[in-house]
Amino acid sequence: MDEFTHTPVGYVRCEDKRQDLGPNYFEERKGREAVLEILPEFEAGLQDIEEFSHLYVLFVFHRSTKTSLIGHPPGHGKAHGIFATRSPHRPNGVGLTIVRLIMHEGNKLHVIGADMIDGTPILDIKPYTEGDKIPEAKGGWKGHKD
């Protein structure tokens, strides 16, 4: 079987050391500040990143201790296939979030909107570009009745 080994390019630094998400977590995190601290050997990869207002962060759900093919979106009790949710308990425990870049300072990115806990390993950072805006996209569990 194919196997791919990934190692962190940096870590999330923030005040949030909780492991469990509260019911309002995703609302709370919207305004939260965090620092993406990139390892010194990868700092050169951040050149010009401040040209972008928003970034994708790929990270490891390093505290997730189980895998399930069924997930429960926060605030929505019904179960769905894991690939139809953003649940941490995925076959490959990789998370994806979008942050707003406030400042690039050496090997540190000051951001808003990171929904990860302190110490989360970062696998990659990618720019959010025009092609990622899909106004016609439909779907989601908010507003659904259970």
Place this chain on the structure above:
Amino acid sequence: MDEFTHTPVGYVRCEDKRQDLGPNYFEERKGREAVLEILPEFEAGLQDIEEFSHLYVLFVFHRSTKTSLIGHPPGHGKAHGIFATRSPHRPNGVGLTIVRLIMHEGNKLHVIGADMIDGTPILDIKPYTEGDKIPEAKGGWKGHKD
């Protein structure tokens, strides 16, 4: 050092077996059909995925044979830090693309817009949701002068 091992949950099936991207690749792929073939043991994870019109696909740049901290966006000659580009030659060779879901049929997702080559290993699929629409996001190399 932390290490995380990931194994594919499926593979991209399409007619495109090219390794190199042509200059018009990203334009061409917009209308291209592909199948995301999920391994049978993960099929249950696709339940309800057809509720979403668009999906993120996390995949491995399995043909990339080098890593660089400097990348060149397609159609834009100037070099930038790798994290400010979507270049395949990344420290962790994980790609991210958005596809439009046409049909969910058992363990197969028929999609449009996959910019991967045939046989690309898929690590994860996540729904594209309202929170991923960021109309105010700015930045990008298109339109820049070199």
